[in-house]
Amino acid sequence: MTISVKGKSVHFDDRYLHVELEDSRLISTPMAWYKELQEASFKELSNYRFICRGTGIEWPGLDYHLSIESMLRIDV
Known part of the structure; x- marks a missing residue:
């Protein structure tokens, strides 16, 4: 069984990207x-939307996409 990790909101500070599920x-x-x-401005970071039924985040002005599931993976 596969469970999708879906985002609810995005917050950030000078050190961390926070995603509430x-x-x-x-x-x-x-x-x-x-x-x-x-490297993005506060305005650019604030302009995000959830994509792929809530499992990804897109910053259209930056042409940047992030899978929420990838945030849970540890690549050593």
Whole structure:
């Protein structure tokens, strides 16, 4: 059985990208992992939308897409 991880809202600060999930969990990953987002302005970061039935995030002005599931993976 596959369970989709769906986003509810996106928040960020100078160190972390935070995604609140529909089930109220919060995922936080370092902004340093996302060079394009780290270099973006507050206005650009604030302009996001959920895509793929809530399983991904798009920043149209940056042409940047992020899978929420990828935030849960640890690539060593």
